[in-house]
Amino acid sequence: MADLAPPPGAPMAPPASTPASPGHDPVRPLAFLALAELLAMTLWFSATAVLPALEKAWALSATGSAWLTAAVQAGFVVGALASAALNLPDVMPARRMMALSATAGAAVNLALAWGVSSIGPALVLRFLTGVCLAGVYPPAMKVAAGHVSGRGRGLAIGILVGALTLGSATPHLVVGLLDAGRIPYRLVLTISSILAALSAILVSRFVTDGPFAPRPAPFDPRQVRQVLRDKAVLLANLGYFGHMWELYAMWTWLAVFLAAALGPAEPVAARLLAFACIGVAGSAGCVLAGFLADRIGRTTVTIAAMAVSGACCLASPWAYAAPVWALCAFGLVWGLSVIADSAQFSASVTELAAPAYMGTALALQTSLGFALTMVTIWTLPLLAAEAGWQFVFVALAPGPLLGCLAMAALRRRPEAVRLAAGRR
Numbered sequence: 001m002a003d004l005a006p007p008p009g010a011p012m013a014p015p016a017s018t019p020a021s022p023g024h025d026p027v028r029p030l031a032f033l034a035l036a037e038l039l040a041m042t043l044w045f046s047a048t049a050v051l052p053a054l055e056k057a058w059a060l061s062a063t064g065s066a067w068l069t070a071a072v073q074a075g076f077v078v079g080a081l082a083s084a085a086l087n088l089p090d091v092m093p094a095r096r097m098m099a100l101s102a103t104a105g106a107a108v109n110l111a112l113a114w115g116v117s118s119i120g121p122a123l124v125l126r127f128l129t130g131v132c133l134a135g136v137y138p139p140a141m142k143v144a145a146g147h148v149s150g151r152g153r154g155l156a157i158g159i160l161v162g163a164l165t166l167g168s169a170t171p172h173l174v175v176g177l178l179d180a181g182r183i184p185y186r187l188v189l190t191i192s193s194i195l196a197a198l199s200a201i202l203v204s205r206f207v208t209d210g211p212f213a214p215r216p217a218p219f220d221p222r223q224v225r226q227v228l229r230d231k232a233v234l235l236a237n238l239g240y241f242g243h244m245w246e247l248y249a250m251w252t253w254l255a256v257f258l259a260a261a262l263g264p265a266e267p268v269a270a271r272l273l274a275f276a277c278i279g280v281a282g283s284a285g286c287v288l289a290g291f292l293a294d295r296i297g298r299t300t301v302t303i304a305a306m307a308v309s310g311a312c313c314l315a316s317p318w319a320y321a322a323p324v325w326a327l328c329a330f331g332l333v334w335g336l337s338v339i340a341d342s343a344q345f346s347a348s349v350t351e352l353a354a355p356a357y358m359g360t361a362l363a364l365q366t367s368l369g370f371a372l373t374m375v376t377i378w379t380l381p382l383l384a385a386e387a388g389w390q391f392v393f394v395a396l397a398p399g400p401l402l403g404c405l406a407m408a409a410l411r412r413r414p415e416a417v418r419l420a421a422g423r424r
Helices: 027-049 051-058 062-085 094-115 119-133 137-147 153-177 185-206 223-229 231-262 267-296 298-321 324-340 342-352 355-387 392-396 398-411 414-422
Strands: none
Touching: 027 051, 027 062, 027 094, 027 119, 027 137, 027 153, 027 185, 051 062, 051 119, 051 185, 062 119, 062 137, 062 223, 062 355, 094 119, 094 137, 094 185, 137 153, 137 342, 137 355, 153 267, 153 342, 223 231, 223 355, 231 267, 231 298, 231 324, 231 342, 231 355, 231 392, 231 398, 231 414, 267 298, 267 324, 267 342, 267 414, 298 324, 298 342, 298 392, 298 398, 298 414, 342 355, 342 414, 355 392, 392 398, 398 414
């Protein structure tokens, strides 16, 4: 097929190092794209921020609260898988898919705010919210890739993931600064829906297709199989899976780990420190890693980031018992390194996969990666019940190790010359 990537081992020159066509300035559309991503992804975390209020209003059990949190993750996985199977990010213009998905997500979230008052319908709506967000995140990465090629693409997608990271940490800030049990949950959910609708407007009005954006492609059901059979893309995905084994479990349970380490007298401090580690340090790590990966190589930066975050997994029992200043420093280093590599796996896929079907490859990567996160998110509390929170994060260390091995193998393959304009 003409649209498929060249076979492994085929000779090819590295792409040009210039990031854009003459006269094209990607800064403005990418800035609006990152803002739109941040606004849309508030849908994911809006219910988390007001979970204490929902627990009181709906008399939720601990199990119900956990399912309410997990439903959006499950919906994202199903939505992204379906999107990949149908080639939606490639058949449909990516910006249109983003705008429609953000609008649908806003409507579903608004229905949660004003149309239900029990856990059953809420689970359905949160699942549908995740499905909608699967139409926002992978297409956004494809739009970003269309504005920058070679040197610069890692930074562009890094900024996008940094916006997602900052949004991921927002519930910790909300809970840390406010009494989450007293927040009017309908107001918070309504505001989140308004922000998502604004995201759709920004994408439609201010985000353009870049000079490297491929044209819409015809539906081809063979593309998912082709992505899975491409050895270079597979290695990039294995690196991503190792990264995801660690990432969301760390994000989900870091505040609990910090609260247990600091003691019951410091719940607010634990939440604020979690926000600093995940949101502030994490978003900075995404941008810094993107800048470096474009200059010294994708595999170099991802291996370095996973080596640091994996070491943090192993050092977490020591940090738990360390003085407060050491615990804070540890958390900031881990928060920066655990997400720093994320965008570079996606950037690698945009450079290794068939250009016409890069949206399908990105959707498949994220769907399988997010499915894997559900294993560790649910497993860690079970381990904590047996061993205590001091030791549970050690179980995440095999993920970064696998990721390092996969990216080292990718570095040795001839297709790696396509990464970051020849910077492996």
